[in-house]
Each structure stands twice: as structure tokens, then as C-alpha cells.
Amino acid sequence: MTKHFANDFHEGRMPYDDDEILNEVIEYLDYLETPNENFGGMAVCPFLKKERVTEGLMLRVWRPNEESFFNVLDEFVESDKSSAVLVCMDTGYNVGRDR
Numbered sequence: 001m002t003k004h005f006a007n008d009f010h011e012g013r014m015p016y017d018d019d020e021i022l023n024e025v026i027e028y029l030d031y032l033e034t035p036n037e038n039f040g041g042m043a044v045c046p047f048l049k050k051e052r053v054t055e056g057l058m059l060r061v062w063r064p065n066e067e068s069f070f071n072v073l074d075e076f077v078e079s080d081k082s083s084a085v086l087v088c089m090d091t092g093y094n095v096g097r098d099r
Contacts, residue, residue, distance in 0.1 A: 021061050032045040036059075056082040056083060058076055059084075063089050
């Protein structure tokens with residue numbers, strides 16, 4: 001994630017729509033696919049590229065206050081995807097704030 005997105009998230013400011021959120025996720029996935037010297041020149045996640053190239057990865061923003069997790073799970077099961085990344089938003093939980 002970019003620092004801007006991460007800072008806004010931790011400060012409770014999330015004016016982003018789903019497309020903007022997914023673009024941030026895709027940027028992070030690109031990083032995970034990039035060869036990294038800390039991993040012997042391999043990608044941080046060596047299996048991710050195949051999932052993305054074969055379109056086996058479901059990327060989805062899930063808002064639990066708007067939709068049941070079971071609906072999202074059903075969508076995944078009925079899809080031809082083999083793995084999923086769900087970004088859970090709007091849970092009412094304030095990250096980094098006193099509870």
C-alpha cells in the first residue's frame with residue numbers, strides 16, 4: 001500500500017471507493033511478485049504471479065455492514081477462482097485508536 005493510503009487508514013479517514021482500494025491492493029501485489037534480494041532474488045510470494053496470470057485470484061472489497069460474509073463466500077465458491085483476497089472495510093473498528 002502507498003503511504004498515503006496507509007496513513008489515511010490508520011487515522012480513520014477512508015474516502016476511497018472500491019476501485020481505489022483495489023488499485024492499492026494491486027500495487028501491493030505487484031510488489032509481492034517483484035524479485036527481492038532479501039529472498040535470494042525470488043519474489044516475496046513466488047506463487048502469486050501464476051494466480052494472477054491465470055486469473056485464479058478473486059480480489060474483492062467486502063463491507064460486512066452491507067453484505068454477509070456467506071454471500072461473498074458463495075460468490076467465491078461459484079466462481080472459477082482458486083484463491084481470494086478480501087479487503088474488509090467499514091467494520092466500525094478504529095485502528096490505532098483507544099478502545
